[in-house]
Amino acid sequence: MQRDTVLSHVEAELVAGRLRVGDRLPGERALAAQLGISRASVREGIRVLEAMGVIRTAAGSGPDSGAVVVADTAAGITSALRLHLASSTLPVADVVRTRVLLETWGVREAARHRDREQLDAARVLLDAMDRTDLVEEFLRLDAEFHVTLSRAAGNGVVAAIMTALRGAIHGYVLAVAPDDWLPTARRLRRQHRNVLAAIEAGDGERAARLVARHIEGFYRMAQL
Amino acid sequence: MQRDTVLSHVEAELVAGRLRVGDRLPGERALAAQLGISRASVREGIRVLEAMGVIRTAAGSGPDSGAVVVADTAAGITSALRLHLASSTLPVADVVRTRVLLETWGVREAARHRDREQLDAARVLLDAMDRTDLVEEFLRLDAEFHVTLSRAAGNGVVAAIMTALRGAIHGYVLAVAPDDWLPTARRLRRQHRNVLAAIEAGDGERAARLVARHIEGFYRMAQL
Numbered sequence: 153m154q155r156d157t158v159l160s161h162v163e164a165e166l167v168a169g170r171l172r173v174g175d176r177l178p179g180e181r182a183l184a185a186q187l188g189i190s191r192a193s194v195r196e197g198i199r200v201l202e203a204m205g206v207i208r209t210a211a212g213s214g215p216d217s218g219a220v221v222v223a224d225t226a227a228g229i230t231s232a233l234r235l236h237l238a239s240s241t242l243p244v245a246d247v248v249r250t251r252v253l254l255e256t257w258g259v260r261e262a263a264r265h266r267d268r269e270q271l272d273a274a275r276v277l278l279d280a281m282d283r284t285d286l287v288e289e290f291l292r293l294d295a296e297f298h299v300t301l302s303r304a305a306g307n308g309v310v311a312a313i314m315t316a317l318r319g320a321i322h323g324y325v326l327a328v329a330p331d332d333w334l335p336t337a338r339r340l341r342r343q344h345r346n347v348l349a350a351i352e353a354g355d356g357e358r359a360a361r362l363v364a365r366h367i368e369g370f371y372r373m374a375q376l
Numbered sequence: 377m378q379r380d381t382v383l384s385h386v387e388a389e390l391v392a393g394r395l396r397v398g399d400r401l402p403g404e405r406a407l408a409a410q411l412g413i414s415r416a417s418v419r420e421g422i423r424v425l426e427a428m429g430v431i432r433t434a435a436g437s438g439p440d441s442g443a444v445v446v447a448d449t450a451a452g453i454t455s456a457l458r459l460h461l462a463s464s465t466l467p468v469a470d471v472v473r474t475r476v477l478l479e480t481w482g483v484r485e486a487a488r489h490r491d492r493e494q495l496d497a498a499r500v501l502l503d504a505m506d507r508t509d510l511v512e513e514f515l516r517l518d519a520e521f522h523v524t525l526s527r528a529a530g531n532g533v534v535a536a537i538m539t540a541l542r543g544a545i546h547g548y549v550l551a552v553a554p555d556d557w558l559p560t561a562r563r564l565r566r567q568h569r570n571v572l573a574a575i576e577a578g579d580g581e582r583a584a585r586l587v588a589r590h591i592e593g594f595y596r597m598a599q600l
Contacts, residue, residue, distance in 0.1 A: 199420040200427040228456030250533040309474040
C-alpha cells in the first residue's frame with residue numbers, strides 16, 4: 153500500500169545513514185513527487201511514523217514544512233502496548249510478571265554499574281515523592297523512578313520496554329490506588345529508599361529481592 | 377490533534393468493552409460525523425491503529441467499509457522497534473542481552489509448564505529446519521522456533537516482546553549469515569534440539585544455560 157512506501161523509504165534512509173536523528177524530512181509535496189505517490193498517502197505515512205516515535209512534527213506547521221527525526225522508541229511501543237492492554241488481549245498479570253523479570257534484572261545490573269548520574273536522578277525523584285501526597289503526582293514520579301532505575305541498568309532496549317510498560321499501565325495503576333492513600337504512600341516511599349540503598353551499596357541480590365516484593369505487593373494490594 | 381481523537385475513542389471503546397476483537401469499526405463517514413472531525417483525520421487515525429496491529433482493513437475496501445479489530449500486539453511493537461533499530465539509536469548488543477534475559481526466563485518457564493501443544497509445534501519447526509539448507513527459510517523457521525518457545529512460557533507480554541524483537545532484527549540476522557552456511561546450520565540444528573530436549577525433560581536450568589550459549593554464540597560468530 154502507498155503509505156507503506158513512506159515507511160520503507162524512511163527505514164531504508166535510516167539504515168543507510170542518509171537520515172539521522174535531528175534531520176528534517178523533505179516536505180509533503182517533495183516526498184510525494186520523489187516517491188510517486190499522493191500527498192494524502194504521504195500524510196498518512198507521516199502520521200504512522202509520528203505515532204511510532206520516529207519523527208516529530210511541529211504543532212501548527214504548514215503542509216510543506218518538514219518533520220524532524222527523533223528517537224522516542226518508548227513512545228512508539230507505549231502506544232501499541234496501551235491499546236492492546238485496553239483490548240484485554242494482554243492480561244495484567246502478564247504485565248506484572250514481565251515487570252518483575254525486567255526490574256529484578258535491571259536493579260542487579262544497576263548495582264553493578266552504579267551509574268552516579270542516574271542514581272542521583274532517582275534520589276531527586278524520591279525526594280519529590282516525599283513532598284507530595286497527591287496520588288496522581290506521586291504515581292507519575294513513581295513510574296519515573298522505576299524507569300530511571302532501568303536506565304541505570306545500561307540497556308536501551310530494556311529501558312524502552314520498561315518505559316512503555318509503565319506508560320501503558322499508568323491509567324490502571326491510578327484507577328486501583330486506594331482511597332486511604334497515605335499509609336500506602338508511606339510504605340512505597342520506604343520500599344523505594346531501600347531498593348535505592350541496596351543498589352548504591354552494590355548489593356544487586358538484595359535490590360532484586362526488594363524490588364520483586366515491592367512490585368508484587370502493590371498489585372496484590374490492588375487485587376489485580 | 378484530530379487524529380488522536382480516533383485513537384482515544386477506540387481505546388475508550390475497548391476499555392469499556394463496547395468494542396472487542398473481531399468487531400467492525402463504523403465506516404469512515406459515520407466515524408467522522410460521530411466524532412465531529414474530518415474524514416481525512418479519521419483515515420489518518422485508522423492508519424495509525426492499523427500500523428499498531430489494533431485493526432486490520434481489508435484490501436480493496438471502499439471508503440465506507442469498516443475495519444476489523446484484531447489483536448496483533450507483536451506487529452505494532454515490531455514496526456516501532458525495527459524503525460528504531462534502523463536509526464541506530466538502539467545498539468544491537470542491547471538486543472542480544474535482552475534476548476538472553478527473556479529467553480533464559482522463557483525456557484525455564486516452558487520447562488515448568490511443558491505445554492504439549494507449543495512443544496509439538498516447536499518440534500515440527502525443527503523437523504522443517506532439518507529439511508532445508510536455504511538460509512532465508514532456515515532463519516525464518518529459526519525465529520519462529522524461538523517465538524514458539526516464548527509462547528510455551530505462557531506470558532503474552534513477553535511473547536509479544538520476543539516476537540517483536542525477532543521481527544525487528546530479521547534483516548540484520550540475514551545480512552550476517554556466513555557464506556559457508558552448512559556448518560552453521562548443522563550447529564544451530566543441534567543446539568535447538570538440545571534446548572527442546574532439556575525443556576521436555578523439565579530441566580529448566582539446563583535449557584536456560586543452553587539457550588544463552590546458543591544466542592551469544594550466534595552473535596559472536598556474526599561479530600555483531
